[in-house]
Amino acid sequence: MSASHPKNPPGIPSVALLLGWFLPGAGHVYLGKVRTGVIAFLVVEGLYGLGVFLSGGMFLEYLPPEMRGRFSGLLTPEVGNLGALLAHMSHYGYGVGYPRPYPDLMDWGTTLTALSGLCNLLVLTSAHLAARRREPCLGPGPSPTLAASASLLLPGLGQFLQGRRARGLVIAVLLLSLFAVGCFLGGGSNLDRERHFYYWAGQFMLGLPALMTEFAFGHPRLSVEISYADGGVVLSSVAGLLNVLVMLDAFHYAEHGPESECDPIVSAHTATGSIATENKGGPSA
Amino acid sequence: MKDIGFHLLLFFFASAVVVVIGTFFSETDDRRAVAILPRRLFRFFLGSLLVLGIMLICEHTWA
Numbered sequence: 001m002s003a004s005h006p007k008n009p010p011g012i013p014s015v016a017l018l019l020g021w022f023l024p025g026a027g028h029v030y031l032g033k034v035r036t037g038v039i040a041f042l043v044v045e046g047l048y049g050l051g052v053f054l055s056g057g058m059f060l061e062y063l064p065p066e067m068r069g070r071f072s073g074l075l076t077p078e079v080g081n082l083g084a085l086l087a088h089m090s091h092y093g094y095g096v097g098y099p100r101p102y103p104d105l106m107d108w109g110t111t112l113t114a115l116s117g118l119c120n121l122l123v124l125t126s127a128h129l130a131a132r133r134r135e136p137c138l139g140p141g142p143s144p145t146l147a148a149s150a151s152l153l154l155p156g157l158g159q160f161l162q163g164r165r166a167r168g169l170v171i172a173v174l175l176l177s178l179f180a181v182g183c184f185l186g187g188g189s190n191l192d193r194e195r196h197f198y199y200w201a202g203q204f205m206l207g208l209p210a211l212m213t214e215f216a217f218g219h220p221r222l223s224v225e226i227s228y229a230d231g232g233v234v235l236s237s238v239a240g241l242l243n244v245l246v247m248l249d250a251f252h253y254a255e256h257g258p259e260s261e262c263d264p265i266v267s268a269h270t271a272t273g274s275i276a277t278e279n280k281g282g283p284s285a
Numbered sequence: 286m287k288d289i290g291f292h293l294l295l296f297f298f299a300s301a302v303v304v305v306i307g308t309f310f311s312e313t314d315d316r317r318a319v320a321i322l323p324r325r326l327f328r329f330f331l332g333s334l335l336v337l338g339i340m341l342i343c344e345h346t347w348a
Binding site for chain 2: 258
């Protein structure tokens with residue numbers, strides 16, 4: 001492979017993406033980054049394996065019977081680690097067919113399997129970027145994948161590390177306050193994967209704040225009806241889903257930098273001062 | 286119309302967050318994002334009012 005030549009990217013991005021989706025790290029191995037691939041495989045599958053061990057492979061049993069379909073499992077965060085999820089669905093499915101008690105560490109287990117899916121999504125973005133990038137035009141701060149990971153860890157952190165501190169702070173305040181309002185309205189009942197299987201996945205995208213709040217105040221025993229429980233779960237899910245946009249923003253900025261710098265024509269010719277020539281004569285590859 | 290004020294407050298808060306994050310996503314330059322934010326908020330709430338009007342008309346006409 002001629003990975004170092006700027007005109008020849010090291011691989012086909014979609015192939016790297018698909019390989020890594022089914023087998024974590026395979027995309028990196030395909031690109032010749034064996035060590036990174038092996039580490040990614042161990043981390044992602046280790047998280048999933050530990051999660052299955054703690055939850056007894058029962059996370060799909062959270063779904064009520066009327067929602068159990070062939071593709072129901074594919075709408076979970078675990079879908080980021082598709083190979084493991086398919087194996088899981090094939091081996092455990094929806095359980096034994098009757099209700100049974102969950103293991104003591106069920107919540108931790110399902111959180112870890114979901115985390116495995118998200119981690120692999122980040123690994124996939126890294127493989128896809130490595131496969132398609134020819135001449136990097138990177139913005140300040142950490143790499144695109146790290147910037148997105150930082151924003152997953154704490155909304156706005158990726159932007160903050162990129163030097164866009166005001167943007168990071170505004171994002172953090174807005175999303176965390178929206179999430180807090182949702183939790184307040186729901187009385188913490190929104191922080192429970194068993195109660196709100198799919199909404200929980202949306203909240204999960206808010207990262208560490210959502211997880212910390214869940215393990216501190218989630219899974220409450222309810223004895224009274226909560227008036228705005230539905231509103232609470234919707235608002236907190238919207239906060240998590242908006243964080244996906246925040247992660248994409250951090251990734252895009254880290255890859256392309258400020259708009260004026262990432263414009264290929266402007267950036268290529270600012271150094272040579274040949275914009276006028278380019279406009280008259282057209283690009284010369 | 287139970288707690289209409291509270292519902293409106295929640296709507297304005299949630300939609301303001303959605304519009305601000307959407308604006309940041311579409312504009313990488315902070316100053317430009319802040320500059321177009323009022324117009325975007327205005328368009329969003331105007332659109333919401335239109336949808337509300339259409340829904341009320343439909344309700345009074347067919348419901």
